[in-house]
Amino acid sequence: MHSLVEENYLKALFALSKDKGSVSVNDLSKHLNIKMPTVTNMMKKMAFKKLVYYESYKPLILTKKGKKEAALIIRKHRLTEMYLVEKMGFGWEEVHNIAEQIEHIKSPKLFAKMAELLDYPKFDPHGAPIPDINGEMEWKAYSKLSECKPDDMVKIAAVINTTDEFLKFLNRREIHLGLKIKIKSVEPFDNSMVVKYKNHLEETLSNTVCKRLLVEKF
Amino acid sequence: MHSLVEENYLKALFALSKDKGSVSVNDLSKHLNIKMPTVTNMMKKMAFKKLVYYESYKPLILTKKGKKEAALIIRKHRLTEMYLVEKMGFGWEEVHNIAEQIEHIKSPKLFAKMAELLDYPKFDPHGAPIPDINGEMEWKAYSKLSECKPDDMVKIAAVINTTDEFLKFLNRREIHLGLKIKIKSVEPFDNSMVVKYKNHLEETLSNTVCKRLLVEKF
DNA sequence: CTAATTTGTTAGTTAAGACTAACTTAATAC
DNA sequence: GTATTAAGTTAGTCTTAACTAACAAATTAG
Ligand SMILES: [Mn+2]
Ligand SMILES: [Mn+2]
Ligand SMILES: [Mn+2]
Ligand SMILES: [Mn+2]
Numbered sequence: 091m092h093s094l095v096e097e098n099y100l101k102a103l104f105a106l107s108k109d110k111g112s113v114s115v116n117d118l119s120k121h122l123n124i125k126m127p128t129v130t131n132m133m134k135k136m137a138f139k140k141l142v143y144y145e146s147y148k149p150l151i152l153t154k155k156g157k158k159e160a161a162l163i164i165r166k167h168r169l170t171e172m173y174l175v176e177k178m179g180f181g182w183e184e185v186h187n188i189a190e191q192i193e194h195i196k197s198p199k200l201f202a203k204m205a206e207l208l209d210y211p212k213f214d215p216h217g218a219p220i221p222d223i224n225g226e227m228e229w230k231a232y233s234k235l236s237e238c239k240p241d242d243m244v245k246i247a248a249v250i251n252t253t254d255e256f257l258k259f260l261n262r263r264e265i266h267l268g269l270k271i272k273i274k275s276v277e278p279f280d281n282s283m284v285v286k287y288k289n290h291l292e293e294t295l296s297n298t299v300c301k302r303l304l305v306e307k308f
Numbered sequence: 309m310h311s312l313v314e315e316n317y318l319k320a321l322f323a324l325s326k327d328k329g330s331v332s333v334n335d336l337s338k339h340l341n342i343k344m345p346t347v348t349n350m351m352k353k354m355a356f357k358k359l360v361y362y363e364s365y366k367p368l369i370l371t372k373k374g375k376k377e378a379a380l381i382i383r384k385h386r387l388t389e390m391y392l393v394e395k396m397g398f399g400w401e402e403v404h405n406i407a408e409q410i411e412h413i414k415s416p417k418l419f420a421k422m423a424e425l426l427d428y429p430k431f432d433p434h435g436a437p438i439p440d441i442n443g444e445m446e447w448k449a450y451s452k453l454s455e456c457k458p459d460d461m462v463k464i465a466a467v468i469n470t471t472d473e474f475l476k477f478l479n480r481r482e483i484h485l486g487l488k489i490k491i492k493s494v495e496p497f498d499n500s501m502v503v504k505y506k507n508h509l510e511e512t513l514s515n516t517v518c519k520r521l522l523v524e525k526f
Numbered sequence: 527c528t529a530a531t532t533t534g535t536t537a538g539t540t541a542a543g544a545c546t547a548a549c550t551t552a553a554t555a556c
Numbered sequence: 557g558t559a560t561t562a563a564g565t566t567a568g569t570c571t572t573a574a575c576t577a578a579c580a581a582a583t584t585a586g
Contacts, residue, residue, distance in 0.1 A: 095543065116563055128544055130565060135542090147551065147564060177395070178421050188415045197406045203396050313573065334533055346574055348535060353572095365534060365581065 094194045096141075097163050098122065099132055101193075103142065103152050104160035112149035161225030166201050167193040168214035168221075173204045175215040182215040182266075183257035216257075217248025217267050217304065233307065235271070236281065236300035242273045244305035251302050263293060271305070310357075312412045315381050316340065317350055318359065321370050322378035330367035379443030384419050385411040386432035386439075391422045393433040400433040400484075401475035434475075435466025435485050435522065451525065453489070454499065454518035460491045462523035469520050481511060489523070 092100070102121050106113040115133070119126045137144035141156035152160065170189040174180040180188075205211070214220055221227035232247050246269045249260070260266070265287070274284040274292065281297035295303075310318070320339050324331040333351070337344045355362035359374035370378065388407040392398040398406075423429070432438055439445035450465050464487045467478065478484070483505070492502040492510065499515035513521075 093542080114563075115565095119563095124543090125545065126564065127546085127566080132543080174418075178418075178425065180417075180421070184417065188413070188418050191413050191415070192410070195406065195409045197409070199398075199402065200392075200396075200406050203398070207396065311572080332533075333535095342573090343575065344534065345536080345576085350573080 091196065092139075092141075092159070096132075096136060096139075097159075097194055099129075099136065100141065100152075100156060100160040101163055101167075103150060104157065104164065107150075107152060110149075112151045114149055118150065158225040161221040161227060162223075163193050164227075165221040165223070165225070166195070168218060169201055169204045169208070169211070171214045171216070172208055172211050172220070176208055176211075181257075181261070183254045183261065185215060186252070186254070213248075215267075216250075216252050217246075218250075230306075232304035234301055235283070235295070235303040235305050236297055238273055238283075238305065238307070240273050240275050242307060243270065244273070244307050245270050246303055247306045248304040249302060250304060256299075256302065259299070263295075264288065264290065265303075270308075309414065310359075310377070314350075314354060314357075314359070315377075315412055317347075317354065318370075318374060318378040319381055319385075321360065321368060322375065322382065325368075325370060328367075330369045332367055336368065376443040379439040379445060380441075381411050382445075383439040383441070383443070384413070386436060387419055387422045387426070387429070389432045389434070390426055390429050390438070394426055394429075399475075399479070401472045401479065403433060404470070404472070431466075433485075434468075434470050435464075448524075450522035452519055453491075453501070453513070453521040453523050454515055456491050456501075456523065456525070458491050458493050460525060461488065462491070462525050463488050464521055465524045466522040467520060468522060474517075474520060477517070481513075482506060482508065483521075488526075 099118075099122065102118055103113055106117050106121055115126055115129050119129045122129070133142055133144045133150055136142045136156070140153055141159065143151040143153060167189045170192045171182075171185040174185040174188060175182055211220055219227045219229060230247070233244075235244065235246075238244055246265065246267055248267070249257070269287055271285050271287045274286055276283050281300070283295050283297075283300055285293055285295055287293070317336070317340065320336055321331055324335055324339055333344055333347050337347045340347070351360055351362045351368055354360045354374070358371055359377065361369040361371060385407045388410045389400075389403040392403040392406060393400055429438055437445045437447060448465070451462075453462065453464075456462055464483065464485055466485070467475070487505055489503050489505045492504055494501050499518070501513050501515075501518055503511055503513055505511070
């Protein structure tokens with residue numbers, strides 16, 4: 091088994107390599123708030139464990155094994171978040187920090203039970219996909235709300251770059267997963283949007299907000 | 309806050325000082341499976357933090373602060389066990405190892421929620437009392453089944469020195485908390501008991517077993 | 527009461543995982 | 557194409573929490 095520390099490196103590598111497929115020592119260092127020499131050291135250790143490909147001065151790449159183990163930790167994280175929201179009554183803005191700890195619990199049975207009680211959920215409370223027991227996961231082809239046009243009718247499918255503050259902001263605006271939104275207009279100078287939903291007939295959302303909302307058109 | 313390691317020392321000190329009120333370095337060392345010099349070192353560190361009274365060659369005594377913090381960890385442990393059994397469908401023999409990990413989670417809200425959902429339980433699945441939010445707890449005046457006499461009618465109130473194996477043994481015999489038992493006879497040479505309960509009309513329980521079962525007479 | 531045994535302490539070592547300082551390689555700017 | 561800046565590595569240090577070996581104190585036995 092891996093230490094809690096290694097597990098957090100794995101998750102960070104996985105998250106950061108989303109697009110390019112590789113990560114720089116610098117990025118990883120910043121993401122984890124750990125100085126670069128410490129990261130270099132840990133990468134050598136994890137390379138020895140076949141979790142990551144490491145060569146001096148080259149980008150870091152997760153091995154197949156590393157990717158799978160990362161995905162399984164993310165599975166535990168997202169199952170936990172879903173469990174806390176669905177079965178214990180937490181708000182979606184409260185669960186990340188608890189899941190950050192519980193994801194390291196060693197008990198396949200606990201997470202199997204969560205999955206069972208939740209009826210094998212496919213998404214976490216923020217709309218992110220929950221990897222299956224083999225670490226397989228795929229993001230659906232969502233668009234960002236910021237890329238939509240006036241008169242588009244969309245449904246909120248996921249929230250990205252979620253901080254507690256951002257989620258509390260959405261709570262105050264009564265914006266949640268599954269919400270149907272109509273785009274009334276887009277301000278050309280700051281790309282903010284005026285949208286309509288439920289009993290909010292004219293709500294303005296900044297581009298910062300719109301870039302963090304993934305939507306499905308319908 | 310304290311480290312996971314310190315928390316485990318606190319729990320061990322609390323558990324071992326049940327009777328005498330103090331613990332030897334040797335006992336603590338054996339209980340935690342940690343060599344004596346390591347324990348001595350840790351006691352000095354915890355004495356500095358005012359968790360334990362420590363003087364060379366004297367028995368270890370928890371401070372009021374140490375006792376309270378230990379009790380609050382035990383509260384988290386027992387709430388978790390109760391939650392796993394009552395809300396997630398685990399057997400009483402499956403929950404200890406999970407609780408051993410979850411007791412270290414830093415989230416007052418998680419445990420507040422468990423307590424609320426369980427309707428502020430007073431006992432864990434093994435009959436042990438759950439300390440309140442101030443770390444207060446008291447064992448009721450139970451007797452050991454081994455100390456009962458023929459023809460006594462008793463109710464199983466708690467199980468002590470619980471190992472998974474012992475609990476599985478009780479499962480096979482259909483012995484559980486709340487079960488009403490009649491003592492038919494006691495074998496004088498090995499103190500084993502012949503008892504009657506439910507549809508078990510003549511079950512023999514060894515003294516080892518009877519010493520681990522706490523009962524209420526009625 | 528002394529001897530043997532058990533218990534406890536001191537000193538020194540180790541591994542994990544962090545850090546800083548100094549140096550090297552790679553990337554970017556001019 | 558050299559100079560500057562940014563990124564990455566090496567070497568050495570620190571803290572936590574473990575260990576062993578050696579010694580000292582306390583307890584128990586005869
Ligand atoms: Mn999360
Ligand atoms: Mn984590
Ligand atoms: Mn337990
Ligand atoms: Mn524990």
